Amino acid sequence: MSSLLEPELIEVMEHSNRDSDKFSGPLTAEEKEEIDREASHYENKSSVGLEALRIVQKHRRWISDDTIQAISNYLDIPVAELESVATYFQLIFRQPVGKEVIYLCKSASCWVMGCDRLQKHITETLAIEPGQTSADGIFTLLETPCLGDCDKAPVLMLGEEMHRNLDESAIDDLIDKKKKYHADKSPD
Amino acid sequence: MLTNPLTKNVTDQNVAADLGRYLENGGYRGWRKAHTMAPDKIIEQVKDGGLRGRGGAGFNTGLKWSFVPRGEGSPEQKFIVCNADEMEPGTFKDRLLMERDPHLLLEGMAIAAYAIGASIGYIFIRGEYHLAAERLENAIAEAREQGFLGSNIFDSKFSLEIFVHRSAGNYICGEETALLNALEGRRAIPRAKPPFPQVSGLWGKPTVVNNVETFCNIPHLIELGVDWYRGLGRGEDAGSKVFGVSGKVNNPGTWELPMGTPIREIIEKHAGGMQDGLELRGFLPGGGSTDFLGPEHLDLPMDYDVIGKAGSRMGTGTIIVLDNQTCPVGLVLNLSQFFARESCGWCTPCRDGLPWVVKILQRIEDGEGLPEDLDLLREQCQRIGPGKTFCALAPGAAEPLQSALKLFEQDFIDHIENHCCPYE
Numbered sequence: 142m143s144s145l146l147e148p149e150l151i152e153v154m155e156h157s158n159r160d161s162d163k164f165s166g167p168l169t170a171e172e173k174e175e176i177d178r179e180a181s182h183y184e185n186k187s188s189v190g191l192e193a194l195r196i197v198q199k200h201r202r203w204i205s206d207d208t209i210q211a212i213s214n215y216l217d218i219p220v221a222e223l224e225s226v227a228t229y230f231q232l233i234f235r236q237p238v239g240k241e242v243i244y245l246c247k248s249a250s251c252w253v254m255g256c257d258r259l260q261k262h263i264t265e266t267l268a269i270e271p272g273q274t275s276a277d278g279i280f281t282l283l284e285t286p287c288l289g290d291c292d293k294a295p296v297l298m299l300g301e302e303m304h305r306n307l308d309e310s311a312i313d314d315l316i317d318k319k320k321k322y323h324a325d326k327s328p329d
Numbered sequence: 330m331l332t333n334p335l336t337k338n339v340t341d342q343n344v345a346a347d348l349g350r351y352l353e354n355g356g357y358r359g360w361r362k363a364h365t366m367a368p369d370k371i372i373e374q375v376k377d378g379g380l381r382g383r384g385g386a387g388f389n390t391g392l393k394w395s396f397v398p399r400g401e402g403s404p405e406q407k408f409i410v411c412n413a414d415e416m417e418p419g420t421f422k423d424r425l426l427m428e429r430d431p432h433l434l435l436e437g438m439a440i441a442a443y444a445i446g447a448s449i450g451y452i453f454i455r456g457e458y459h460l461a462a463e464r465l466e467n468a469i470a471e472a473r474e475q476g477f478l479g480s481n482i483f484d485s486k487f488s489l490e491i492f493v494h495r496s497a498g499n500y501i502c503g504e505e506t507a508l509l510n511a512l513e514g515r516r517a518i519p520r521a522k523p524p525f526p527q528v529s530g531l532w533g534k535p536t537v538v539n540n541v542e543t544f545c546n547i548p549h550l551i552e553l554g555v556d557w558y559r560g561l562g563r564g565e566d567a568g569s570k571v572f573g574v575s576g577k578v579n580n581p582g583t584w585e586l587p588m589g590t591p592i593r594e595i596i597e598k599h600a601g602g603m604q605d606g607l608e609l610r611g612f613l614p615g616g617g618s619t620d621f622l623g624p625e626h627l628d629l630p631m632d633y634d635v636i637g638k639a640g641s642r643m644g645t646g647t648i649i650v651l652d653n654q655t656c657p658v659g660l661v662l663n664l665s666q667f668f669a670r671e672s673c674g675w676c677t678p679c680r681d682g683l684p685w686v687v688k689i690l691q692r693i694e695d696g697e698g699l700p701e702d703l704d705l706l707r708e709q710c711q712r713i714g715p716g717k718t719f720c721a722l723a724p725g726a727a728e729p730l731q732s733a734l735k736l737f738e739q740d741f742i743d744h745i746e747n748h749c750c751p752y753e
């Protein structure tokens with residue numbers, strides 16, 4: 142996926158993600174513990190690279206260069222190898238994303254049921270194209286292959302939550318709800 | 330007589346059958362029985378039952394298991410792997426099975442592991458299936474606690490641990506050798522075959538990879554036997570299947586029905602027929618990588634060989650319906666975009682050919698197509714067809730395209746001659 146983020150925005154987000162030290166640099170005890178638990182399922186540590194990236198991303202939202210280095214140090218997997226995995230898998234983000242990632246299904250059944258219309262609506266409402274993050278840093282819009290809910294098309298996944306049988310007004314409700322949630326949550 | 334072994338624990342509520350309910354409903358009886366059988370006998374029963382892989386290719390499952398080297402001199406460590414990467418456009422059956430009845434999958438995997446002598450199993454699940462992964466992990470914990478998994482199962486020497494591996498996107502991970510690479514922590518690039526995974530799979534050890542729904546067929550096939558299982562099917566093929574319909578029908582959804590159920594019955598009776606004012610133009614019988622069939626094929630039974638003879642594939646058995654107000658060129662463009670994006674990039678015909686296909690289809694859809702574009706597309710179908718690429722992704726991409734060029738040729742011509750999409 143090509144980067145459509147403005148360089149300044151990346152910098153802002155990198156900064157905000159570094160706010161408290163836990164977002165960069167060495168792995169936290171919690172992250173290590175989760176990785177260790179997964180690693181125990183495999184013969185050798187190198188197999189757990191992708192799982193480690195996924196686990197750490199869950200805590201940090203995206204995988205920065207520092208984070209790759211930290212995982213590399215911890216698992217003793219070369220950075221280049223981790224990088225080759227990180228850049229291969231669609232759900233590992235090597236650049237900052239918003240607080241809420243919208244995965245809009247663009248596959249066949251959802252296309253027949255009007256996902257292009259929904260995408261246009263999201264793009265107009267949030268002023269972002271697929272691959273971009275809204276100016277307030279809350280939403281990132283991504284296109285995703287079939288989410289396996291085709292009988293309830295069109296669908297999207299917001300974070301880890303499925304939303305089905307969508308139309309424009311359902312999308313508006315969803316966006317409003319999330320905006321309100323983040324406004325209430327962060328005083329900044 | 331039990332006719333819905335795959336979904337008997339599925340209710341209207343979106344909850345997983347917990348171990349208590351699973352056991353009440355006869356759960357783990359197949360595993361108990363299998364455990365008293367000789368592994369060879371299990372494999373034979375699965376083979377004789379005629380169960381064919383539900384991941385798309387339809388290979389006889391027992392036969393697949395029988396290729397695993399056994400006995401003296403064979404590697405001690407073997408693996409059983411569940412392919413839960415479900416990502417083919419229009420496919421939504423494995424999600425249902427895992428979310429609603431996770432123990433059925435575990436029981437099927439346990440029997441398979443015992444049959445081939447594997448002590449470790451992995452469920453390779455796509456990263457987007459959070460709920461299914463969670464429910465499977467809960468079910469594994471329950472099953473271990475009650476001694477259906479873990480060490481010395483049923484006080485025997487047999488031990489089995491099953492782990493959930495959450496992946497992170499990419500359709501190609503569903504190709505079984507790419508899946509093995511991903512499980513090993515590498516980029517998900519397919520491997521050359523032979524050697525087949527049954528001989529040299531995960532970390533070079535004998536490995537059987539089966540689809541979620543395939544495993545879910547095993548417990549009852551073992552418990553109730555070959556005659557019962559074969560009797561479930563209405564036509565040539567044995568067993569039942571989770572069929573699905575998506576698109577502009579009145580009642581899209583999934584239903585467990587006998588193999589060999591006529592397509593018309595699935596679309597008209599179960600899916601409630603086309604929405605008001607719409608007609609069926611065609612359909613993809615088994616997901617996005619199968620050839621389009623037309624209304625003249627509606628009375629065919631959903632059997633592997635019948636659908637094959639009609640020029641398509643049963644695939645995953647989830648039907649995508651195309652109506653007469655949706656542009657077939659647009660749909661094929663959408664499918665091609667999917668395959669182009671999901672190409673792993675390893676071999677040239679796929680990596681370069683699919684984006685080219687997308688480019689041509691896009692200009693046709695935009696009204697800028699050239700008369701020679703149709704021949705160009707047909708030529709591309711040859712170049713990415715079976716035998717020309719490293720794995721089956723690109724040939725899969727060719728299927729909807731080549732069939733659309735035949736079935737909906739006039740639509741392509743209209744786009745080109747009228748310089749616009751007639752459906753807009």
Ligand SMILES: Cc1cc2nc3c(=O)[nH]c(=O)nc-3n(C[C@H](O)[C@H](O)[C@H](O)COP(=O)(O)O)c2cc1C
Nearest residue numbers: 382383384412414415503504505539540543721722
């Ligand atoms: C590109 C590609 C994607 C695939 N995706 C899946 C998948 O998501 N799930 C699956 O079970 N099989 C998938 N398959 C088929 C597998 O390679 C393999 O045939 C299957 O897991 C075998 O299981 P079965 O014999 O139980 O059907 C895919 C094949 C290809 C070429």
Ligand code: SF4
Nearest residue numbers: 673674675676679720
């Ligand atoms: S056909 Fe496509 S997906 Fe398969 S190996 Fe070649 S490039 Fe990769």
Ligand code: FES
Nearest residue numbers: 246251287288291
């Ligand atoms: S096509 Fe959108 S969920 Fe399957």
